[in-house]
Amino acid sequence: MPLYKTITVDQSTNVLIWKIEEPYEALCEGIELTQNCQNRVDDMKSEMHRKGFMSVRHLLAVAGYTDHDLYYDKFGKPHLKDNKQISITHSYEFAGIIISDKPVGIDIEKQREKIEKISHKFVNDFENDHIPKNGLEKIRALTIIWGAKESLYKLYATSGLSFEQHIYLSPFDLEYPFVYGAINYKDKVSHYDMSFVEFEGFTCVYALPAEV
Numbered sequence: 001m002p003l004y005k006t007i008t009v010d011q012s013t014n015v016l017i018w019k020i021e022e023p024y025e026a027l028c029e030g031i032e033l034t035q036n037c038q039n040r041v042d043d044m045k046s047e048m049h050r051k052g053f054m055s056v057r058h059l060l061a062v063a064g065y066t067d068h069d070l071y072y073d074k075f076g077k078p079h080l081k082d083n084k085q086i087s088i089t090h091s092y093e094f095a096g097i098i099i100s101d102k103p104v105g106i107d108i109e110k111q112r113e114k115i116e117k118i119s120h121k122f123v124n125d126f127e128n129d130h131i132p133k134n135g136l137e138k139i140r141a142l143t144i145i146w147g148a149k150e151s152l153y154k155l156y157a158t159s160g161l162s163f164e165q166h167i168y169l170s171p172f173d174l175e176y177p178f179v180y181g182a183i184n185y186k187d188k189v190s191h192y193d194m195s196f197v198e199f200e201g202f203t204c205v206y207a208l209p210a211e212v
Helices: 024-028 035-043 047-062 115-121 135-156
Strands: 003-010 013-019 070-072 078-080 085-091 094-100 105-110 167-169 178-185 188-199 202-209
Touching: 003 094, 003 188, 003 202, 013 047, 013 202, 024 047, 035 047, 047 085, 047 094, 078 085, 085 135, 085 202, 094 105, 094 202, 105 135, 115 135, 135 167, 135 178, 135 188, 135 202
Parallel strands: 085 105
Antiparallel strands: 003 013, 013 094, 070 078, 085 094, 105 202, 167 178, 178 188, 188 202
């Protein structure tokens, strides 16, 4: 069972990461999907997406849940029936979930050079002034920014939220795995604590509301 990493964030918050090494058929063994989720996975054209979907169900099992404990709201945000908060991510050969008593968001991204070409879509001028100017460190920093904003977008779950215009991150150090951010949307400001971990050319970022 390739449970790759477990992170205990606090007493009520845990991150589980799965490395996807099995074929799709093996990932289906021992997993019973709801009819809705079975239809979703059957409609997926990408083998990689199907494997990511099923890997998440194995992570749910590790956490003591089944697919029947999970449901999605009209925004596509996942929820657990016991009122615990959950966020889900998968990217290439990794999948992850975070479960907590508090609102949470998680994202895993592969570190790729192409992120530089689209950085203007999600990095604002303030953030751009504080990231390395070239090389691997720039790619790492941009991937952290994208992952942080994606995790906040999942946590906030409100249509119309812009990565570039509404989500702001404080300067951070690549060697110090913490990021602080804020969402300023429709005259409401909220603050968040985020952490990142890098492994095998991937970056995982998870977010929770900042403690006052």
